[in-house]
Amino acid sequence: PTRSAGVGSDWKHTMTSPMYILRSPNIAARKIGGELMLMASSSASLYSLNDTAALLWDAADGNTSLDVIVGALCAQFDVSQDVAYTDACEVVEQLAANGILQISHAPFQTEGSTS
Numbered sequence: 001p002t003r004s005a006g007v008g009s010d011w012k013h014t015m016t017s018p019m020y021i022l023r024s025p026n027i028a029a030r031k032i033g034g035e036l037m038l039m040a041s042s043s044a045s046l047y048s049l050n051d052t053a054a055l056l057w058d059a060a061d062g063n064t065s066l067d068v069i070v071g072a073l074c075a076q077f078d079v080s081q082d083v084a085y086t087d088a089c090e091v092v093e094q095l096a097a098n099g100i101l102q103i104s105h106a107p108f109q110t111e112g113s114t115s
Contacts, residue, residue, distance in 0.1 A: 019068075021092055022062030022102045029057065040099055047100065052077070053091050060101055061098030066092065 023029075026041040036054040038047040049057055052073065070085045077084070092107040095101040101110070 017105060019066040019089070019092070020062055020064070020104045020107050021060040021096075022064060022104070022108045023057065023060045024099055024102055027100055038100060042099065045098070049096065052087070054104070056088060056091055057101075062102075063103075066078070081091065101111075 002065050020035065024040075028039045028041065030037050030094060036049040036057065038049065038057070039045070040047075042088065055073055055076070056069065068086065070081065070088050073079070074081055074084050079087075091099055092103060
């Protein structure tokens with residue numbers, strides 16, 4: 001089953017409440033000139049992701065929690081866990097608001113998942 005993205009004032013993100021992200025279906029992704037471009041088929045909208053947003057997109061498997069993904073980001077960039085998590089939550093919420101990502105407090109049931 002598909003889960004709706006929780007965004008806006010109803011979505012509460014804290015490091016004590018896990019957040020899982022999943023790439024939305026019907027989004028085409030292509031690397032063009034070192035930049036990740038996404039196109040939403042429902043709206044024909046085109047999005048260009050910066051390096052951090054592209055890493056979040058790539059890691060959005062629905063089963064890896066955002067804090068684990070952020071830990072990997074911190075290993076690549078010189079940023080504290082708290083700052084990176086806050087920034088990642090903002091990016092995730094923006095992408096979810098545009099229908100690019102789905103957000104849940106529990107892992108998603110995806111093809112190939114064992115839970």
